[in-house]
Amino acid sequence: MTRYHIWLILLLAAVALRLPDIGNPLVDLDEQMYLLVGRRMWDGAIPYVDIWDRKPVGLFLIYAATQALPVDPVVAYHLVAGAAAVATAGLIAGLVRRLGPPAGALPAGLLYLVWLELIGGRGGQSPVFYNLLIVAAATLVWRAIAERRRTGAVAMLLVGIALQIKPTVMFEGAFLGVALLLAHWRHTRAPVRVVAAAALYGIAALIPTLLAWAIYVAIGHGDAWWFANVDSIFLRQVTPHDPIIGRLAGALLVLAIPLAVAIRGLLAAQGPARGFVAAWLGSALLGWVLVPPYFNHYALPLLVPIAVAAGLACDRGPMRLLAGIGGAGLLLMSGYPHRGDTAAARRDLAALAGVIARHAGTRCPFVFAGPPALYTTGNFCLPTRYPFPSHLIQSSENGAIGVDPAREVARILTARPPVIVTGHPVRDGNDRTIPLVRRAIADHYRPVARRLGVTVYARQD
Known part of the structure; x- marks a missing residue:
């Protein structure tokens, strides 16, 4: 099977797997926040200053860039995320062809796409984007090791860009850097050259982060960037x-089958490929x-090295069968193809936004414990620069967002928001902010709508 056939099959598989969710604004709570930040950036909002979250600015830039597409905002980022998923699967297949039997390339790419759906990657979570950079970097590192190509600096630059999407990439990035330096040592046995290479790779990996920090310093918000990041x-x-x-336990249960196939692939691998993939998986x-x-x-992030390792075993019928049956079974158990979910989510969200608009007018509603997608759907102004509900309602965020959550909630309530949206209390709910909102609702608000597990309260006066 040629590379072109592999890419075509992966594209068709991705369309089949992801099409039911395209346009669903409620696929994931985090993504609702990323989209909100991305859209407000087009209006001039500065992340960490006008709207706050602790994710690196690279993720927000991706979401902002998707909004240049002439389609629905949610569809736009879903299409870009789908393209990233296909590209990642294709590069996984290409790397498997370099490391082991070519027959395992397509199964490895398909495994990635299927399990992406099963463990939180149906939409545009940050790893959907940065996994592409990591597998590209790993391919370049392997070429530097096996073919003595001068691709190490580019690989570490890709790692640096990935760091500006999510910092946990540092573990895989460290492995790739060490692998490059070990290869340098084997080839040269010259300590000075290895130290020079380490400096080059370190600088390449830090450039995107240093650039982001320098830009924030230049516009007078270096402290805000440092605190958030x-x-x-x-x-x-x-x-x-x-x-x-x-x-x-839940994640390990879902990953049990691909992990088993991956372990079989590592046992079957020969030479440096085994150590490379095993160390990569260990770092992830x-x-x-x-x-x-x-x-x-x-x-x-585990899915990329797992898929590569599994591909080393999937040239064999039994391993393919195990991965295929396991993936299909788990997809069906997860509810795939999620019939009607997207249409229902869009309908319910639009209905809630309509109710909020009627009662809020031009003033800012307060989505205390509800989907941030409401702000985007209704294009409402924000009553706070902390619109992600978790920051104000979870006790784990006390002292971690730069302000006292209770004081921020009290400030919002003092402004008498025309609408408050809230749902059921969370398990680790903030015992200072939740009572404030409950008391305000009891004294001054009445319920006007209930959908999606939340209630919309309008101010009585």
Whole structure:
């Protein structure tokens, strides 16, 4: 099978897998926030200053760029995410062809696309985008090792760009950098040249981050960038109510079949390829284990090295059969093809936005515990620069967002928002902000709509 046939099949598979969700504004809560930031950037909003989240600016730039497409905002980022998924699967297949039997290339790409759907990658989560950069970097590193190509600096630059989408890439990036330096040492045995190469690779990996920081410093917001990208990450806490063990177990259960096939592939691999892929998978697993609270999409970066390792075994019928039956079974159990979900989500969201618009007028509603997509759907103004509900309602964010959440909520309520949207309390809910909102609703608001698990309250006066 030629490369062109592989790419065509992967494209068709991605369309079949992702088409039911294209345009669904409620696929993932995080993505709603990223889209909100991306759209507000077109209106002049500056991330970390006018609208706050702790993700690197590269992710917001991707979402902002998708909004240049002349289609529905949600459809736009879904199309770009789908293209990234196909490209990643294609590069995975290409890398498998370099590392092992060509017959495992297509199954490896298909495995990536299927399990992307099963563990939080149906839409545009950050790994859907940066996995593409990492597999491209890994391919360049392997070429530098096996073919002695001078592709190391470009590979580390790709890692640096990925770091500006999500910092946890640093674990895989560190592995790729070390692999390059070990290859340099084997080829030259010259300490000075290895040190020079290390400096070059380090600079290449840091350039995107240094550029982002320098731009924020130049516009007078260097402190805001530093707090969001560095300090706030370490200030966020894991609470006793976080079901960490359950999340870990759930992810491992979903990944059990591809992991088993991947282990078989590593055992079947020969020469340097085995060590390269095993170390890559180990670095990705380390990055996953060290970064709680282990939401399902946190495991998405594992899929790239898992798929590559599995491809080394999928030239054999039994391994293909195991991966194929397992993937199909899990897809059906997950609800694929999610019939009617997209239409229902768009209808319910538009209905809620319509109710909010009638009661809010030109003033800003307060979506306290509800989908941030409401702000985007209704193009409403924001009552706070912290529109992501988790920042104000989860106790794990106390002291981690740059302001006291209770004071911020009190400030919002003092402005008498015309509408408050809230749902059921969360397990690790903030015991200072939630009572404030409940008290305000009881004293001054009445329910006017209920959908999507939330209630819209309009101010009585």
